[in-house]
Amino acid sequence: MYKIKLYNNIAQKGLDRFNDQFEVGTDVEAEDAIIVRSANLHDLDYKDTLKAIARAGAGVNNIDLDACTQRGIVVFNTPGANSNAVKELVFAGLLLASRDIYHGIEWCKTQADNDNLAKDVEKQKKKYAGNEITGKTLGVVGLGAIGIQVANLALRFGMQVEGYDPYISVDNAWSMSRWVNHVKDEKELFSTADYITLHLPLMDSTKNTINKDTLALMKDGVKILNFARGGLANDEDMLEALNSGKVAVYVTDFPSPLLASHPNVVPIPHLGASTDESEENCAIKAADEVMEYLMNGNIINSVNMPNASAPFSGSYRICVMHDNKPKMISQITDCLAQEDANIENLLNKSKKEIAYTILDLDHKASKESIEKMKKISGVHRVEVYEK
Numbered sequence: 001m002y003k004i005k006l007y008n009n010i011a012q013k014g015l016d017r018f019n020d021q022f023e024v025g026t027d028v029e030a031e032d033a034i035i036v037r038s039a040n041l042h043d044l045d046y047k048d049t050l051k052a053i054a055r056a057g058a059g060v061n062n063i064d065l066d067a068c069t070q071r072g073i074v075v076f077n078t079p080g081a082n083s084n085a086v087k088e089l090v091f092a093g094l095l096l097a098s099r100d101i102y103h104g105i106e107w108c109k110t111q112a113d114n115d116n117l118a119k120d121v122e123k124q125k126k127k128y129a130g131n132e133i134t135g136k137t138l139g140v141v142g143l144g145a146i147g148i149q150v151a152n153l154a155l156r157f158g159m160q161v162e163g164y165d166p167y168i169s170v171d172n173a174w175s176m177s178r179w180v181n182h183v184k185d186e187k188e189l190f191s192t193a194d195y196i197t198l199h200l201p202l203m204d205s206t207k208n209t210i211n212k213d214t215l216a217l218m219k220d221g222v223k224i225l226n227f228a229r230g231g232l233a234n235d236e237d238m239l240e241a242l243n244s245g246k247v248a249v250y251v252t253d254f255p256s257p258l259l260a261s262h263p264n265v266v267p268i269p270h271l272g273a274s275t276d277e278s279e280e281n282c283a284i285k286a287a288d289e290v291m292e293y294l295m296n297g298n299i300i301n302s303v304n305m306p307n308a309s310a311p312f313s314g315s316y317r318i319c320v321m322h323d324n325k326p327k328m329i330s331q332i333t334d335c336l337a338q339e340d341a342n343i344e345n346l347l348n349k350s351k352k353e354i355a356y357t358i359l360d361l362d363h364k365a366s367k368e369s370i371e372k373m374k375k376i377s378g379v380h381r382v383e384v385y386e387k
């Protein structure tokens with residue numbers, strides 16, 4: 001029986017993927033895998049049994065990736081599974097940043113006892129007038145699953161679109177409209193955009209991407225949208241820019257106490273991925289990734305380990321997680337030298353300092369051979385699977 005521990009609410013459609021070989025719940029003990037959304041796992045008590053963590057979503061800044069890699073724990077996320085939900089909310093954000101719908105609604109809500117409301121609405125509305133997005137320039141920072149969709153849709157709204165992503169993947173580049181101007185220097189984007197929208201991950205290198213210096217490059221009255229992570233913008237610098245009018249509106253899915261009540265901030269309680277469709281997509285993808293790894297040793301959509309996946313071709317499979325250095329494969333296969341087993345398939349993939357080798361055999365290997373493999377210097381984990 002495999003044990004899956006849940007942190008956060010995980011959509012039932014995802015949990016339904018698990019069959020009776022799995023015990024799934026919030027209070028299981030000695031878990032083989034964890035499924036999580038935004039819960040902070042930085043202080044996780046790593047059980048010896050733990051082999052995998054699946055983030056049902058995109059951002060993995062709530063997980064200590066280095067600690068997991070050191071322990072041979074595979075961390076997955078669910079690329080693109082919530083990108084449509086975020087794209088749609090970003091467009092709500094663009095409109096909220098352009099027309100003062102937010103304060104207009106707030107005012108209307110105070111008018112329940114006003115018998116003259118129909119007339120007063122006409123007097124009041126000039127206070128909430130705004131501008132249109134058609135013809136304006138949108139700068140998209142981060143052209144991944146979400147950024148690409150936002151960029152492509154903005155073109156359909158008649159916006160000029162600039163995108164910046166020094167690490168854009170080939171697949172994403174193929175999906176991006178050729179009318180998106182792909183800028184090579186983020187300073188160019190910051191200095192020309194009327195609206196800036198952030199769609200990059202929060203990492204040490206991207207923390208405070210929006211700061212005093214980058215704000216100084218921007219147009220007066222720029223509108224900034226942050227549906228990525230709070231830490232990408234420096235709160236104190238943002239407050240100063242909002243107070244001076246440098247930033248006209250800041251729409252954020254990650255409100256901080258310092259900014260939440262500012263009149264020119266539109267604070268949203270992290271709703272980007274909170275749709276039925278996206279929660280289900282993420283949960284299904286996360287559950288499938290965990291099952292595929294626990295049952296077959298296949299790694300799909302990992303953020304800290306090499307992706308390695310092959311149909312289970314023999315009747316017995318050995319998966320070895322090891323250092324990415326010379327002579328590892330020969331040492332691993334040497335352990336099988338005394339066996340009367342044929343290697344039917346061998347797959348080796350690497351990512352930075354870690355490599356993963358899948359060996360499919362036509363016969364079961366002996367316990368001694370597996371123990372020998374575990375003792376090779378540089379081997380972190382050996383798992384066996386039988387069909």
Ligand SMILES: NC(=O)c1ccc[n+]([C@@H]2O[C@H](COP(=O)([O-])OP(=O)(O)OC[C@H]3O[C@@H](n4cnc5c(N)ncnc54)[C@H](O)[C@@H]3O)[C@@H](O)[C@H]2O)c1
Binds near residue numbers: 144
């Ligand atoms: N508000 C929400 O509910 C919500 C939902 C999903 C994702 N997110 C956040 O949005 C982020 C992006 O999500 P995604 O699904 O598009 O992820 P993704 O991995 O598909 O795309 C991220 C892109 O950012 C790029 N990037 C990395 N460093 C960069 C840098 N310094 N400058 C510019 N680009 C850089 C990468 O190359 C990649 O193309 C996630 O990391 C997460 O933090 C928020």
Ligand SMILES: O=C(O)[C@H](O)COP(=O)(O)O
Binds near residue numbers: 037038058059272274
């Ligand atoms: O990174 C993500 O996928 C989003 O921030 C969504 O987070 P959530 O799953 O907690 O809604």
